[in-house]
Amino acid sequence: MLTTMAIRAAFGPDANEAGLAGGHGGGSAGSAPAGADLDQPKPLSELPRLARDTTAEDPWPVSVLSQKYHDAVARWPGAWVEGQIVEINTRRAGSAYLTVRDNFEDISVSVMGFRTFAAKARDFRQGDRVVVHGKPDLWVKQTRLSFMADDIRRVGKGDLKEQIEQLRRLLKGEGLFDAENKVPLPEFPQRIGLICAPQARAEGDVITNARLRWPTIEFSVVHAHVQGPQCPPEVVAAIQKLDADPSVDVIIVARGGGSFEDLLGFSDESVVRATADCQTPIVSAIGHEDDWTLIDLAADLRASTPTDAAKRVVPDLVEQEGIVAEARLRIESRIQALVENETRLIEGYANRPSLTQPQTMLDKPQRLVDEAKVRLDISLRRIVDDASLTVEKLQSSLTALSPQSTLERGYAVVQVADGSVAARADAIPDGAKLKVTLKQGALEATKTATLADER
Secondary structure, three states, X not given: OOOHHHHHHHHOOOHHHHHOOOOOOOOOOOOOOOOOOOOOOOOHHHOOOOHHHOOOOOOOOHHHHHHHHHHHHHOOOOEEEEEEEEEEEEEOOOEEEEEEEOOOOOOEEEXXXXXXXXXXXXXXXXXXXXXXXXXXXXXXXXXXXXXXXXXXXXXXXXXXXXXXXHHHHHHHHOOOOOHHHOOOOOOOOOEEEEEEOOOOHHHHHHHHHHHHHOOOOEEEEEEOOOOOOOHHHHHHHHHHHHHOOOOOOEEEEEEOOOOOOOOHHHHOHHHHHHHHHOOOOEEEEEOOOOOOOHHHHHOOEEOOOHHHHHHHHOOOHHHHHHHHHHHHHHHHHHHHHHHHHHHHHHHHHHOOHHHHOHHHXXXXXXXXXXXXXXXXXXXXXXXXXXXXXXXXXXXHHHHHHOHHHHHHOOOOEEEOOOOOEOOOOOOOOOOOEEEEEOOOOEEEEEOOOXXXXXX
């Protein structure tokens, strides 16, 4: 909030008359004291005209003071100012809000503009060095001073965003950000290496939240500058120190929020390369969720805040106890189900007739044997019948073809002396001895003559 001394310093010793003089007429010595009537404000004509005329009994209301400040600031001339954009927010409604910081001092100013200025501001990014033209403006409602701009231009080669983007493309081309190079975090770490600023809030956030989730976790804390020229070498040394410690299971690099310039150290090439070369899993927790640095791309895991890093690095004891309890319930349920199933099987076996009446175990085999005997008997009878029929047929054929059958029909068989059957009468010489076999018995004869064939 502005003061009368500040306005006097800007406008000289006549500031009261020039900027704080009101058009309400002079104040009266007999005015009612402050607080005499709080429900009804005094008319402007009854208020002191100049700041020097106000007293403890006859003060200005805040609204009058703010309006007089506004009127005084409105007389200030416009100016060109140079600095670096640390925050920028352009809106579709045709307005732009910037925070511009001095390039050499840690001093910043709020800049706002509309329409033409907002259209130009859309071409600028955080980190750009610019010159802005405008004039001071005071918002009466909150007595807030800002710089109302109407022009903005880029100057010099201070586009840090572009430099970081070029470095990002270079390191990406070398494979430092490739997913296959990421190391998975241990599920149950025992010791965490923490890199942060001394007495930083980030340190307390990480340690407190980690131990709330996993009380037995231990820490190896290495303090380092987290902004300024000392930041990159100290962070690199801290990473290398913790990476060489075999007891450290995971490393967290933590820093609270800050401006774009404050976080530049974590986009330094040496820091990014040390992070990519780190063999121990490393987590970056730089700034807030919307803040991005190159270390986030090289780290094995990027956390939005230091608190988020603590929650993602260690498991939750309550959650793990719940998982164990649930697993025990599932195991007990499975074992109980197996026991009950086996009990039912045993009871089923015990109640089976084969155990209560063992002789019934032979019923089925006996039936099989009986059925086999019947089938065997039938099969043997069929075989014998078939064989008997075959024998009868052969016997009939043999009987039909037997010489005895011929003899039984009244024929005789004549054999010569050598035993062969005589087939031709003229082949037998007269006087030859013959054997004649009849149906019953045989006789011996002598050939006396050959008779003529009567057929």
